[in-house]
Amino acid sequence: MTPEAVRGWARHAVDSPLYVHLAGVIADDPDLLGIAGRIVSQPQLNILLAGVQLILARDPSDPLAAWYPNLTAEPRPPDDALGREFRRFVADHEDEITRIGATRYAQTNEARRAVALLPAVWTSGWDRFHLVDVGASAGLNLALDRYRYRWGSVEWGDSPLLLEAGSRGADPRPRPIEIGRRIGLDLNPLDPSNPDDRAWLEALIWPEDGERRRRFRAAVAIASGVGIEMVAGDASATIAGVVGSLPAGEPVVVMDSFTLNQFSPAQLEAFDRAVAEARETRPVYRVSMGETWRDDGSSLRVDDGSGPRQIGWAHHHGRWVELYDLP
Numbered sequence: 001m002t003p004e005a006v007r008g009w010a011r012h013a014v015d016s017p018l019y020v021h022l023a024g025v026i027a028d029d030p031d032l033l034g035i036a037g038r039i040v041s042q043p044q045l046n047i048l049l050a051g052v053q054l055i056l057a058r059d060p061s062d063p064l065a066a067w068y069p070n071l072t073a074e075p076r077p078p079d080d081a082l083g084r085e086f087r088r089f090v091a092d093h094e095d096e097i098t099r100i101g102a103t104r105y106a107q108t109n110e111a112r113r114a115v116a117l118l119p120a121v122w123t124s125g126w127d128r129f130h131l132v133d134v135g136a137s138a139g140l141n142l143a144l145d146r147y148r149y150r151w152g153s154v155e156w157g158d159s160p161l162l163l164e165a166g167s168r169g170a171d172p173r174p175r176p177i178e179i180g181r182r183i184g185l186d187l188n189p190l191d192p193s194n195p196d197d198r199a200w201l202e203a204l205i206w207p208e209d210g211e212r213r214r215r216f217r218a219a220v221a222i223a224s225g226v227g228i229e230m231v232a233g234d235a236s237a238t239i240a241g242v243v244g245s246l247p248a249g250e251p252v253v254v255m256d257s258f259t260l261n262q263f264s265p266a267q268l269e270a271f272d273r274a275v276a277e278a279r280e281t282r283p284v285y286r287v288s289m290g291e292t293w294r295d296d297g298s299s300l301r302v303d304d305g306s307g308p309r310q311i312g313w314a315h316h317h318g319r320w321v322e323l324y325d326l327p
């Protein structure tokens with residue numbers, strides 16, 4: 001990795017003063033740059049910092065933990081000593097960090113994206129359907145009907161987890177829904193009931209983001225109890241068999257968030273073809289978040305088979321939703 005690439009990354013890390021400081025330490029240190037550059041998974045810095053957090057969380061008595069807000073009650077502000085401790089920690093755990101970088105991926109799973117996904121699902125007008133999530137990670141968005149929501153003055157649901165979003169456009173239009181099977185497709189499905197997978201997903205959350213950590217834990221507790229099925233493999237190859245395994249003729253919502261942007265053109269084409277073929281035997285409604293981005297958010301699209309239709313925008317992590325006023 002080059003120092004410039006690391007400094008460029010830091011410009012987008014403004015929510016974490018700790019990571020901004022550590023990026024400066026890495027950019028100035030050829031050994032750390034070399035270790036980051038040997039990480040197989042992308043983005044290398046996110047994986048390096050998550051790997052450090054994962055190992056550190058197992059031993060919060062290590063001196064480096066004194067700067068991590070999620071590991072100590074009174075974190076020290078970033079200073080020169082932080083750089084020294086970080087260099088020592090990475091050197092002591094280089095092999096393990098490299099191994100993590102070869103076996104783990106940046107599979108963040110943000111339940112608050114459901115503030116945009118659920119209003120999009122409601123636009124199907126369906127009361128009963130099966131739900132397939134493409135790139136489901138740990139499956140948290142497959143439990144979107146089990147969370148409680150507040151968008152401005154509109155509230156919906158009854159759940160220990162409240163997801164709150166600013167509503168910049170039209171109000172969502174809630175309707176009762178019943179989800180049959182809930183199936184997640186992922187190259188590498190994560191199991192929220194597996195402590196190692198859970199620890200990795202938590203390590204991907206930035207140290208300062210206590211709210212996201214609490215939300216993640218609450219969503220895991222809920223999603224673990226709703227009967228989510230996971231199918232491993234490339235979704236462009238597995239989607240046809242999965243949808244085909246659902247009872248004949250029954251409607252299915254196929255949803256994706258921040259996944260199709262990782263597909264190659266050939267995968268996208270195969271995926272679209274499989275959905276088109278499935279539509280010959282059953283209604284399929286598609287909901288897509290994060291296919292295209294603007295500066296402050298990403299697109300929210302639906303498709304009932306007549307072609308993709310943008311219904312608004314949403315913040316990448318669901319801080320706000322901007323729905324168009326649809327008929």
Ligand SMILES: C[S@@+](CC[C@H](N)C(=O)[O-])C[C@H]1O[C@@H](n2cnc3c(N)ncnc32)[C@H](O)[C@@H]1O
Binds near residue numbers: 234257258
């Ligand atoms: C950025 S995560 C998004 C997770 C979740 N949809 C969310 O919004 O919180 C993208 C996920 O897509 C998965 N993925 C990427 N390419 C895939 C493919 N071709 N088939 C299945 N899953 C894929 C990754 O493994 C990862 O778990």
